[in-house]
Amino acid sequence: MVRAREIATVVPDDPGGHPAGHSAVGDLRGPRLLNDSDGLKAAIHDIARAHGFDVAGIVRPDALGEAKRHLAAFLAAGAQGDMHWMEDAERRGDPRVLWPDVRSIVMLGVNYGPDEDPLTILSERTRGAISVYARGDDYHDVIKPRLKAVARALIARASGDVKVFVDTAAVMEKPLAAASGLGWQGKHTNLVSREFGSWLFLGAIFITLELPPDEPERDHCGTCRACLDICPTEAFPAPYRLDARRCISYLTIEHKGPIPHELRPRMGNRIYGCDDCLAVCPWNKFAQRGREVKLSARAALTAPRLADLVRLDDRAFRALFAKTTIKRTGRDRFVRNVLIGIGNSGDMALASEAERLVSDPAPVVRGAAIWALGRLAPQRLAALAAQHRAAEADAAVADEWAVALGEATA
Ligand code: B12
Ligand code: SF4
Ligand code: SF4
Numbered sequence: 001m002v003r004a005r006e007i008a009t010v011v012p013d014d015p016g017g018h019p020a021g022h023s024a025v026g027d028l029r030g031p032r033l034l035n036d037s038d039g040l041k042a043a044i045h046d047i048a049r050a051h052g053f054d055v056a057g058i059v060r061p062d063a064l065g066e067a068k069r070h071l072a073a074f075l076a077a078g079a080q081g082d083m084h085w086m087e088d089a090e091r092r093g094d095p096r097v098l099w100p101d102v103r104s105i106v107m108l109g110v111n112y113g114p115d116e117d118p119l120t121i122l123s124e125r126t127r128g129a130i131s132v133y134a135r136g137d138d139y140h141d142v143i144k145p146r147l148k149a150v151a152r153a154l155i156a157r158a159s160g161d162v163k164v165f166v167d168t169a170a171v172m173e174k175p176l177a178a179a180s181g182l183g184w185q186g187k188h189t190n191l192v193s194r195e196f197g198s199w200l201f202l203g204a205i206f207i208t209l210e211l212p213p214d215e216p217e218r219d220h221c222g223t224c225r226a227c228l229d230i231c232p233t234e235a236f237p238a239p240y241r242l243d244a245r246r247c248i249s250y251l252t253i254e255h256k257g258p259i260p261h262e263l264r265p266r267m268g269n270r271i272y273g274c275d276d277c278l279a280v281c282p283w284n285k286f287a288q289r290g291r292e293v294k295l296s297a298r299a300a301l302t303a304p305r306l307a308d309l310v311r312l313d314d315r316a317f318r319a320l321f322a323k324t325t326i327k328r329t330g331r332d333r334f335v336r337n338v339l340i341g342i343g344n345s346g347d348m349a350l351a352s353e354a355e356r357l358v359s360d361p362a363p364v365v366r367g368a369a370i371w372a373l374g375r376l377a378p379q380r381l382a383a384l385a386a387q388h389r390a391a392e393a394d395a396a397v398a399d400e401w402a403v404a405l406g407e408a409t410a
Helices: 037-050 068-077 137-155 172-178 226-230 248-254 260-266 282-286 314-320 325-343 347-356 363-376 378-388 393-402
Strands: 028-030 055-059 104-111 162-165 200-207 269-271
Touching: 037 055, 037 104, 037 137, 055 172, 104 172, 104 226, 137 162, 137 200, 172 200, 200 378, 248 260, 248 269, 248 378, 260 325, 269 325, 325 347, 325 363, 347 363, 347 378, 363 378, 363 393, 378 393
Parallel strands: none
Antiparallel strands: 028 162, 055 104, 104 200, 162 200
């Protein structure tokens, strides 16, 4: 039995990357030489399963194919918005640039299939829709130790160096997962699994050993375009291509400033992420409920009342979202999202909540409150203008006043 000599967490190379703010990179070393790569490959599936992964596949680091070119086109179009950490196409587009010693990549997936249809909550307009992936414990924190455990088990059987990644590092997890046979990238760009539908979290183990790769999965989308048609913000300029700047997931999680006016009414009550394109996929008929309790939805996050969420101060926000991925957006951006939901709710009882936040210390909250109140009760907003508008020092909030009072267009 060989013990890891080193397990180090190094370099979050996508600071602020999606959806949580840290990457997991560990170096694990073991001195024993491997002489049975087929045996190790067979063992990987058992080890992965024993550590809570539902699927595993092996891919060569040069298997990204067209993905690098597609990434370059994505970046050239500016589709990454203000996710500037994505702009290193050389490293992101080739795992060998990230780590020249890598010879094989083990791609792993954890099923987080929901208990119920995530589209149902969208008709409950006074409640917030939090996307399925964010309703339980932060998946990075759940998956990272497991990746390390699998890596440890691997080097106990073989020599080699290993690094583990779950999101946020400059690794193109979806095309690698597709090339390793875990599924295919659907027209919504996410990985679709024949076994688990849309609901797989992905992680990667880079290893210095040559392992026999698995066969890639082929595309099973056919003529279907359900995910493209359901998108409320028309975020797909073409099948297999996403403009993140229009995606509600980007707008509610990654984007720091005011949300573009044109897209606000289309967001409905989606206050953190969006599952529409995932949930509508017909391949979900094979989906199964996730087996990891930590990833399953907390009762408080399945259909929370907008009236409660909009009252969160910093402390209450951190308490409610402790150990979730939501905590990293911070109270201000989260309340901004809730106010968009309130503006879309049509519920006059929520107007007083927006009214109160017109004087919030955070500009991004004030701006969204002005918009929400303008939607629900324009006369009340006009009455408040005399009191608040002249003293407004923030240019973006001053613009919100002008737009909400009909003096300017967005
Ligand atoms: C940046 C990012 C985002 C951004 C941009 C998403 C995107 N599609 O690029 C935003 C914030 C919008 C986002 C949203 C979501 N994300 Co995200 N995100 C990432 C991240 C960090 C990088 C993705 C990336 O490299 N994008 C760049 C683009 C260019 O690459 P791509 O998506 O693979 O695009 C391919 C296609 O566009 C295709 N293509 C492009 N042009 C053309 C042309 C033709 C002709 C063809 C055939 C193909 C083609 O080739 C590209 C390369 O393979 C990954 C983690 C990671 N490190 O990989 C997680 C990740 C993709 N996200 C994930 C999740 C869960 C989500 C959400 C579902 C969360 C939610 N519920 O709100 C949504 C889904 C939205 C959607 N429809 O994609 C999971 C997806 C798991 C899975 N089963 O696929 C990942 C893998 C995280 C993880 N470790 O589990 N995300
Ligand atoms: S996550 Fe929602 S907004 Fe983003 S592409 Fe999918 S359906 Fe559109
Ligand atoms: S909804 Fe249809 S087009 Fe979209 S990923 Fe699923 S099968 Fe492919």
